Amino acid sequence: MSAEPLLRCQGVVAGYEHPVVGPATFELFRGEVLGLLGSNGAGKSTLIKAITGHARIFQGRLDIAPGIELAHHRQQPVRPAECPLSGYDLVTLTGASRRAPPAEISRLLEGRVDQLSGGQFQILQIWACLGSAAEVVLLDEPTNNLDPATVEALVKLIRQDQAGRTLLVVSHEASFIDAVCSRVVSVSA
Numbered sequence: 001m002s003a004e005p006l007l008r009c010q011g012v013v014a015g016y017e018h019p020v021v022g023p024a025t026f027e028l029f030r031g032e033v034l035g036l037l038g039s040n041g042a043g044k045s046t047l048i049k050a051i052t053g054h055a056r057i058f059q060g061r062l063d064i065a066p067g068i069e070l071a072h073h074r075q076q077p078v079r080p081a082e083c084p085l086s087g088y089d090l091v092t093l094t095g096a097s098r099r100a101p102p103a104e105i106s107r108l109l110e111g112r113v114d115q116l117s118g119g120q121f122q123i124l125q126i127w128a129c130l131g132s133a134a135e136v137v138l139l140d141e142p143t144n145n146l147d148p149a150t151v152e153a154l155v156k157l158i159r160q161d162q163a164g165r166t167l168l169v170v171s172h173e174a175s176f177i178d179a180v181c182s183r184v185v186s187v188s189a
């Protein structure tokens, strides 16, 4: 890990019309997988949105290293309805087509995105982030809709194929957090 973090949250209080989370303090260093833990409604997704500029910062300071590109996998990614976009089109848009995806994902590339199952769409969206060139990937509840075998494939993807990638992960699945995170921090309102 480098001495300077890629991302630093110092006493950040974030929310929408009103604050809903914080103050939160943590740093994300290059090459680590940091987990954000907290109960339902604690504000984990809001903190991620504050990092991407989709939630308001009321107090504290958020620093992102200059020139750092972020990829954000949302808790409930929006799927285009009735749209002839293929899986390959989707990963091309994010730049993730430059890397060869694992077999669990490559078989989803030919079909239309609007015809994938919920879990198939979820893992394809995760690949759209992980396979991109972004230096920091924010994964909000990546195991939603995934069956145990696909969760296992995702763990392998993060630990082996993507080893050394800088990730910020929100998940309620303790076993997933244990399997992929090198460090965790707690978040509360």
Ligand SMILES: Nc1ncnc2c1ncn2[C@@H]1O[C@H](COP(=O)(O)OP(=O)(O)OP(=O)(O)O)[C@@H](O)[C@H]1O
Pocket (backbone or CB within 6 Å): 016, 017, 020, 038, 039, 040, 041, 042, 043, 044, 045, 046, 047, 075
């Ligand atoms: N767009 C919004 N506008 C106003 N309030 C919101 C908005 N999104 C979330 N909230 C509120 O902010 C609080 C924190 O929500 P958030 O989704 O960040 O929590 P979380 O820790 O990710 O929860 P969960 O584990 O249930 O996904 C909740 O009380 C929620 O109702």
